[in-house]
Amino acid sequence: MDIVSVLESVLFVASKPLSIKKIAKSLDVSLSEVENALDALLNKYTDISGVHLVILEDNVQLVSNPNNTEFVEKFVKIEFKEDLTKAQLETLTVVAYRGPITRPEIENIRGVNCAVILRNLLIRGLVNEYEDSEHLLPVYELSIDALRFLGVSDITELPDYESLHSNELLENKKDEENILSTN
Amino acid sequence: MDIVSVLESVLFVASKPLSIKKIAKSLDVSLSEVENALDALLNKYTDISGVHLVILEDNVQLVSNPNNTEFVEKFVKIEFKEDLTKAQLETLTVVAYRGPITRPEIENIRGVNCAVILRNLLIRGLVNEYEDSEHLLPVYELSIDALRFLGVSDITELPDYESLHSNELLENKKDEENILSTN
Amino acid sequence: MKNNLQIQSKEFSGPLDLLLSLLDEKKMEISEISISAVTEPFLNYLESLEEIEAEELSDFLVVAAKLLLLKSRSLLPQIDNDEESDINLDEQLRLYRRFVEVSHKLHKMWLDEKKTAYPHIEEIKKATEIVRPINFSLETLSQSMVQLLKRLQPPKALPRTYIDKTITIKEKIDKMKEMLKANKKVSFKKLIETATSRTEVIVSFLAVLELIKQNDIVLRQDESFGDIELSKI
Numbered sequence: 001m002d003i004v005s006v007l008e009s010v011l012f013v014a015s016k017p018l019s020i021k022k023i024a025k026s027l028d029v030s031l032s033e034v035e036n037a038l039d040a041l042l043n044k045y046t047d048i049s050g051v052h053l054v055i056l057e058d059n060v061q062l063v064s065n066p067n068n069t070e071f072v073e074k075f076v077k078i079e080f081k082e083d084l085t086k087a088q089l090e091t092l093t094v095v096a097y098r099g100p101i102t103r104p105e106i107e108n109i110r111g112v113n114c115a116v117i118l119r120n121l122l123i124r125g126l127v128n129e130y131e132d133s134e135h136l137l138p139v140y141e142l143s144i145d146a147l148r149f150l151g152v153s154d155i156t157e158l159p160d161y162e163s164l165h166s167n168e169l170l171e172n173k174k175d176e177e178n179i180l181s182t183n
Numbered sequence: 184m185d186i187v188s189v190l191e192s193v194l195f196v197a198s199k200p201l202s203i204k205k206i207a208k209s210l211d212v213s214l215s216e217v218e219n220a221l222d223a224l225l226n227k228y229t230d231i232s233g234v235h236l237v238i239l240e241d242n243v244q245l246v247s248n249p250n251n252t253e254f255v256e257k258f259v260k261i262e263f264k265e266d267l268t269k270a271q272l273e274t275l276t277v278v279a280y281r282g283p284i285t286r287p288e289i290e291n292i293r294g295v296n297c298a299v300i301l302r303n304l305l306i307r308g309l310v311n312e313y314e315d316s317e318h319l320l321p322v323y324e325l326s327i328d329a330l331r332f333l334g335v336s337d338i339t340e341l342p343d344y345e346s347l348h349s350n351e352l353l354e355n356k357k358d359e360e361n362i363l364s365t366n
Numbered sequence: 367m368k369n370n371l372q373i374q375s376k377e378f379s380g381p382l383d384l385l386l387s388l389l390d391e392k393k394m395e396i397s398e399i400s401i402s403a404v405t406e407p408f409l410n411y412l413e414s415l416e417e418i419e420a421e422e423l424s425d426f427l428v429v430a431a432k433l434l435l436l437k438s439r440s441l442l443p444q445i446d447n448d449e450e451s452d453i454n455l456d457e458q459l460r461l462y463r464r465f466v467e468v469s470h471k472l473h474k475m476w477l478d479e480k481k482t483a484y485p486h487i488e489e490i491k492k493a494t495e496i497v498r499p500i501n502f503s504l505e506t507l508s509q510s511m512v513q514l515l516k517r518l519q520p521p522k523a524l525p526r527t528y529i530d531k532t533i534t535i536k537e538k539i540d541k542m543k544e545m546l547k548a549n550k551k552v553s554f555k556k557l558i559e560t561a562t563s564r565t566e567v568i569v570s571f572l573a574v575l576e577l578i579k580q581n582d583i584v585l586r587q588d589e590s591f592g593d594i595e596l597s598k599i
Contacts, residue, residue, distance in 0.1 A: 006255075073480075074193075075193050081296065083477070110382065198489060272507070
């Protein structure tokens with residue numbers, strides 16, 4: 001079996017985000033073999049390619065290059081995408097920049113209970129929820145669908161990603177004080 | 184416009200054979216430009232690639248490599264044994280209580296695109312799609328198999344069918360839909 | 367520009383959003399001092415929220431408590447500072463504001479239909495073998511419907527009214543000074559007898575603290591939770 005080729009076919013046919021772990025299990029190969037194959041495909045589907053390979057945490061999907069959407073829409077109908085409320089937008093932003101993140105961590109940043117909003121985002125398929133052995137609570141991360149709607153193929157392309165992602169404020173109060181005092 | 188990249192995006196999303204002449208016309212470029220772009224793509228989608236570019240007379244399409252079919256089918260089969268996601272379950276619920284229903288109507292209620300989910304439910308055999316003279320678009324309803332799995336012989340036997348079917352909140356969404364479609 | 371109009375017709379996504387709006391309205395930077403300066407309008411807004419569910423109110427109350435602690439500390443610098451590290455409202459607010467700002471950028475991207483990337487939609491081939499998903503049952507189906515209806519419920523927006531009339535600490539101080547002119551001693555219980563809201567009680571207490579700070583009065587309280595007696599110096 002040519003793993004790169006099979007993986008490419010599976011991603012092409014699936015039409016939706018797939019779990020890298022599950023792919024490895026289903027194809028009965030090791031996780032690192034799948035990861036190597038993904039690296040090979042990343043070389044094929046470069047930035048200027050008409051098809052992008054989007055990898056977000058454990059999820060992977062082939063999608064069209066968002067820069068070509070204007071032309072693509074001459075051939076297919078546009079997708080339905082409902083606007084987000086202010087609270088949903090804020091929560092989605094925190095998850096995008098700080099995910100994987102637990103609910104109390106999100107609430108710590110927003111200063112307000114987020115249970116209902118997270119549930120709505122979850123069911124609209126904009127965030128993923130999963131159990132993580134490192135945390136006792138479920139953690140949340142942005143879905144590839146949300147990335148598609150935002151028109152970026154890599155989460156690090158989000159505005160100010162690096163600084164907001166790595167800003168450790170609130171995660172550790174001591175560090176926070178150190179950061180502030182050196183500024 | 185990068186014709187190779189745009190053409191690749193269009194073929195990737197279209198999922199069906201497209202006429203080369205029509206592509207040239209839609210993108211407002213010459214036939215030879217499209218043909219040159221296709222040549223470039225043929226170099227990318229080689230024989231061992233997981234995706235093949237098939238050109239037949241005036242038609243062109245991206246398809247999965249037939250050599251990988253066995254693995255792809257195995258993967259898809261394993262996928263189907265899994266739980267429905269929350270989003271799939273909700274879509275199925277809307278189809279169950281509101282069917283026969285069109286895709287835009289479902290999307291209006293759920294507030295999110297349902298194309299991929301509906302497709303998955305269709306493949307899993309849980310919903311049926313058919314053309315209906317009353318609607319211009321295909322309509323969806325629960326399949327006989329789905330009813331069998333639920334242990335009911337008729338859709339009206341679903342819990343609280345009457346009240347949920349005609350729930351005001353869902354009816355309101357329908358009105359919104361009508362308003363939108365007249366715009 | 368139209369700041370004043372905005373704050374009155376705005377829907378707040380939470381207590382931090384409200385705090386930011388109040389600071390913006392006064393064109394103030396985020397600092398402990400500026401935050402404690404908007405304590406009164408914040409409390410007044412809370413007062414207008416009385417009808418809202420306890421769950422939603424509690425998040426506002428947490429912030430209100432922090433604000434009151436900040437405020438009382440600014441009035442009584444000698445207050446026990448053990449809990450200082452636990453407030454950090456200004457830092458929380460600064461981080462929150464960064465997320466709000468970037469969320470506006472994401473919103474623009476979200477609304478830009480021309481940038482949505484598409485997946486490939488494979489032609490539908492019905493499975494030869496139809497299996498029942500484990501979680502597909504009458505129960506899960508009706509539960510899912512109930513949840514959906516809950517979601518379709520129009521959101522109970524927090525009241526958009528923003529009460530203009532704020533009982534300020536200054537007004538209270540003036541009133542107390544007047545009462546102290548007439549009587550040498552005044553009971554705190556009596557001071558708040560006519561209070562029409564919880565906010566007014568809190569503001570009255572803050573006014574008392576302010577008067578102590580200004581060395582205008584001394585307090586006497588014989589037992590915990592007992593009445594407080596104010597006397598002029």
